[in-house]
Amino acid sequence: MITASNLEVRVGARQLLSPASFRVGPGDKVGLVGRNGAGKTTLTKILAGESLPATGSVSTSGSIGYLPQDPRTGDLEVLARDRILSARGLDDVVRRLRAAEKAMASADDETRDKAMRRYERAEADLHAAGGYAAESEAARIAANLGLPDRVLGQPLGTLSGGQRRRVELARILFAQAETLLLDEPTNHLDADSIVWLRDFLKSYPGGVIMISHDVGLLEETATRVFHLDANRAEIDVYNVGWKAYLTQRETDERRRKRERANAEKKASQLVDQANRMRAKATKAAAAQQMLKRAEKLLASLEDERAHDKVARIAFPKPAPCGKTPLTAEELSKSYGSLEVFTDVDLAIDRGSRVVVLGLNGAGKTTLLRVLSGLERPDTGSVLPGHGLKLGYYAQEHETLDIDRTVLENMKSAAPDLNDTDARKVLGSFLFTGDDADKPARVLSGGEKTRLALATLVVSAANVLLLDEPTNNLDPASRTEVLNAIRSYTGAVVLVTHDDGAVEALEPERVLLLPDGVEDLWSADYADLISLA
Numbered sequence: 001m002i003t004a005s006n007l008e009v010r011v012g013a014r015q016l017l018s019p020a021s022f023r024v025g026p027g028d029k030v031g032l033v034g035r036n037g038a039g040k041t042t043l044t045k046i047l048a049g050e051s052l053p054a055t056g057s058v059s060t061s062g063s064i065g066y067l068p069q070d071p072r073t074g075d076l077e078v079l080a081r082d083r084i085l086s087a088r089g090l091d092d093v094v095r096r097l098r099a100a101e102k103a104m105a106s107a108d109d110e111t112r113d114k115a116m117r118r119y120e121r122a123e124a125d126l127h128a129a130g131g132y133a134a135e136s137e138a139a140r141i142a143a144n145l146g147l148p149d150r151v152l153g154q155p156l157g158t159l160s161g162g163q164r165r166r167v168e169l170a171r172i173l174f175a176q177a178e179t180l181l182l183d184e185p186t187n188h189l190d191a192d193s194i195v196w197l198r199d200f201l202k203s204y205p206g207g208v209i210m211i212s213h214d215v216g217l218l219e220e221t222a223t224r225v226f227h228l229d230a231n232r233a234e235i236d237v238y239n240v241g242w243k244a245y246l247t248q249r250e251t252d253e254r255r256r257k258r259e260r261a262n263a264e265k266k267a268s269q270l271v272d273q274a275n276r277m278r279a280k281a282t283k284a285a286a287a288q289q290m291l292k293r294a295e296k297l298l299a300s301l302e303d304e305r306a307h308d309k310v311a312r313i314a315f316p317k318p319a320p321c322g323k324t325p326l327t328a329e330e331l332s333k334s335y336g337s338l339e340v341f342t343d344v345d346l347a348i349d350r351g352s353r354v355v356v357l358g359l360n361g362a363g364k365t366t367l368l369r370v371l372s373g374l375e376r377p378d379t380g381s382v383l384p385g386h387g388l389k390l391g392y393y394a395q396e397h398e399t400l401d402i403d404r405t406v407l408e409n410m411k412s413a414a415p416d417l418n419d420t421d422a423r424k425v426l427g428s429f430l431f432t433g434d435d436a437d438k439p440a441r442v443l444s445g446g447e448k449t450r451l452a453l454a455t456l457v458v459s460a461a462n463v464l465l466l467d468e469p470t471n472n473l474d475p476a477s478r479t480e481v482l483n484a485i486r487s488y489t490g491a492v493v494l495v496t497h498d499d500g501a502v503e504a505l506e507p508e509r510v511l512l513l514p515d516g517v518e519d520l521w522s523a524d525y526a527d528l529i530s531l532a
């Protein structure tokens with residue numbers, strides 16, 4: 001159980017949440033929603049006890065399992081399996097068992113005897129912690145989240161960002177914590193895993209707070225919805241499921257709109273009245289008062305309007321280039337003994353549109369990294385054509401330098417850009433004045449996505465490599481990104497499991513991984529997207 005009392009959240013001078021109280025008990029499935037940058041992640045960190053509120057307090061009973069939005073860097077030498085088992089203290093026991101097993105094969109009698117006793121002790125401990133059943137339960141959860149045995153045997157350092165996040169998710173679900181705090185749990189999951197996660201959460205006996213833009217998940221699992229309204233810095237608690245929440249919220253917004261219209265009317269009446277009274281010396285002071293009140297009314301309205309803005313995204317006009325700006329021949333890539341893909345040939349013509357499909361772990365992100373030049377293929381080569389200008393949008397935002405400011409990131413993407421122009425582009429991506437000087441590390445998930453897209457916009461790229469460009473975005477910003485993809489005239493290679501993004505792209509071709517088979521796009525492939 002989590003209880004928040006008069007909890008106030010601030011970052012710097014900005015108030016994200018004015019004092020609020022709420023409670024999340026066992027069996028509550030809370031969907032925490034609100035637009036990008038509203039403060040959902042910041043609030044969740046406080047609930048998880050990882051940072052402190054400005055005022056007020058959080059009290060918790062029982063354990064908490066927290067999945068942060070960004071994959072965490074921990075000990076990279078640890079095996080994925082041990083990381084998951086460590087949630088119930090099982091990693092150590094399993095390691096002792098394996099070591100004892102090995103020693104028991106010794107030819108020396110004394111060593112063997114000692115090992116036998118160690119084995120018995122370890123087995124007793126394993127039994128106490130839930131035994132072999134727990135170990136296989138962990139493996140089952142992992143498999144359902146798209147982490148096969150092979151991956152579980154790898155050290156965390158060798159896993160992709162998405163895989164690391166799934167390991168963390170598996171660890172948290174395995175931990176059987178009393179309350180789960182999940183920040184965008186479906187971001188790196190394929191359709192099968194999402195369906196499984198829904199069912200898991202639905203029947204979870206503990207409390208759950210989930211931040212998600214995945215409507216399917218919210219519809220299926222949420223029993224309550226907390227809407228963090230960035231305009232008013234307030235949490236609106238709706239003790240109903242998702243569909244009912246949507247209707248109630250619409251009613252609320254209509255009411256607020258009416259109230260706003262009334263306030264506007266009132267303000268203009270006050271101004272009229274004041275202007276008439278000003279003429280008379282005896283009424284001048286009263287007139288002044290009225291004007292002040294009108295100003296105050298209007299100022300609060302102005303604030304709300306500024307917040308309701310949506311990023312204006314249009315991808316760059318592509319720089320001129322030859323007929324085929326990018327070609328790849330016989331690309332293969334493996335990590336150790338694991339072959340990710342083999343013999344991929346690809347020719348990207350000017351303005352052509354390709355969507356890359358493949359199950360989790362089929363190497364989509366790796367292929368884009370190879371095409372972008374960030375990673376070298378094991379065999380084959382990437383051949384830049386005449387005039388090629390690549391723009392790469394990385395799923396984990398690794399093209400951003402999180403130690404530098406928003407503005408500095410823009411300028412390293414386009415060194416010729418002056419401050420004024422950089423700020424202008426940032427403005428259309430909703431980064432105003434102070435925001436430009438924030439270090440990129442403090443940005444919210446959606447803001448990082450917006451910044452990464454903004455750096456693409458100033459690059460005049462004629463081939464865009466886009467890896468899950470709609471993750472983390474609130475519905476309004478997502479629509480903007482889709483429109484930008486739709487109207488861009490350069491070439492695009494897109495990796496996504498968002499079928500809206502594929503629709504916007506209107507692909508001509510599809511590349512299927514891991515086999516590297518290329519085909520003309522047809523509606524039959526549409527069914528594959530959400531599986532990919």
Ligand SMILES: Nc1ncnc2c1ncn2[C@@H]1O[C@H](COP(=O)(O)OP(=O)(O)OP(=O)(O)O)[C@@H](O)[C@H]1O
Pocket residue numbers: 011012016034035036037038039040041042043069438442443444445446447472
């Ligand atoms: N240390 C900081 N200094 C200044 N601003 C900060 C700091 N930390 C967070 N912010 C700002 O606070 C706001 C809330 O961020 P938060 O990550 O909580 O948003 P969010 O609701 O999770 O958004 P998203 O849906 O994009 O993930 C953002 O505008 C972010 O830039």
Ligand SMILES: [Mg+2]
Pocket residue numbers: 040041042069183444445446
């Ligand atoms: Mg967030």
